[in-house]
Amino acid sequence: xxxxxxxxxxxxxxxxxxxxxxxxxxxxxxxxxxxxxxxxxxxxxxxxxxxxxxxxxxxxxxxxxxxxxxxxxxxxxxxxxxxxxxxxxxxxxxxxxxxxxxxxxxxxxxxxxx
Amino acid sequence: xxxxxxxxxxxxxxxxxxxxxxxxxxxxxxxxxxxxxxxxxxxxxxxxxxxxxxxxxxxxxxxxxxxxxxxxxxxxxxxxxxxxxxxxxxxxxxxxxxxxxxxxxxxxxxxx
Numbered sequence: 001x002x003x004x005x006x007x008x009x010x011x012x013x014x015x016x017x018x019x020x021x022x023x024x025x026x027x028x029x030x031x032x033x034x035x036x037x038x039x040x041x042x043x044x045x046x047x048x049x050x051x052x053x054x055x056x057x058x059x060x061x062x063x064x065x066x067x068x069x070x071x072x073x074x075x076x077x078x079x080x081x082x083x084x085x086x087x088x089x090x091x092x093x094x095x096x097x098x099x100x101x102x103x104x105x106x107x108x109x110x111x112x113x114x
Numbered sequence: 115x116x117x118x119x120x121x122x123x124x125x126x127x128x129x130x131x132x133x134x135x136x137x138x139x140x141x142x143x144x145x146x147x148x149x150x151x152x153x154x155x156x157x158x159x160x161x162x163x164x165x166x167x168x169x170x171x172x173x174x175x176x177x178x179x180x181x182x183x184x185x186x187x188x189x190x191x192x193x194x195x196x197x198x199x200x201x202x203x204x205x206x207x208x209x210x211x212x213x214x215x216x217x218x219x220x221x222x223x224x225x226x
Contacts (some may be wrong), residue, residue, distance in 0.1 A: 042216035090157050100146050105157035
């Protein structure tokens with residue numbers, strides 16, 4: 001079945017450690033996104049990519065990095081510079097970088113600090 | 115993107131229609147109305163979207179008023195699995211960032 005796969009479902013980070021969250025889609029979508037959701041709150045955009053080898057910062061990019069080497073993959077690295085990384089991380093994709101196509105989401109990765 | 119207003123919570127009896135309202139009185143002509151829902155600890159699920167005409171798919175119907183200042187999402191026969199937070203989002207289709215802004219949403223509780 002086509003969809004968006006995020007892994008792992010749960011992740012624990014030690015102080016000073018970088019961790020990478022995986023996001024893969026087999027929908028042949030051009031655009032991909034990373035959001036962060038804190039308890040009881042809405043989504044905030046971290047990074048987005050509208051085409052391979054290009055990505056843009058969202059509202060809260062500090063302490064995060066991404067790459068888009070392949071159309072189907074958009075991994076997110078949470079660096080040690082991100083001082084409050086505990087959150088629910090959601091990856092999304094959409095068919096076109098413009099237009100009214102909806103974004104479709106994965107099931108998320110829950111990151112916690114040890 | 116235009117701001118939306120939704121009631122914080124609603125109840126619905128199982129098997130009955132759930133009608134979820136959304137006010138977007140400042141919507142502009144090129145903004146679409148999108149509906150998503152989020153079940154606890156899962157990613158948001160896309161439901162339906164529209165510009166000015168009413169829309170229907172296998173999940174729901176979307177009714178947009180003629181002046182486009184409000185809309186209603188209709189789940190025709192609610193089941194217990196429809197219990198979730200429902201988000202109404204208004205967004206320009208070709209927004210450069212193409213990001214979604216989720217407000218507080220409506221927590222729908224479907225009861226047996």
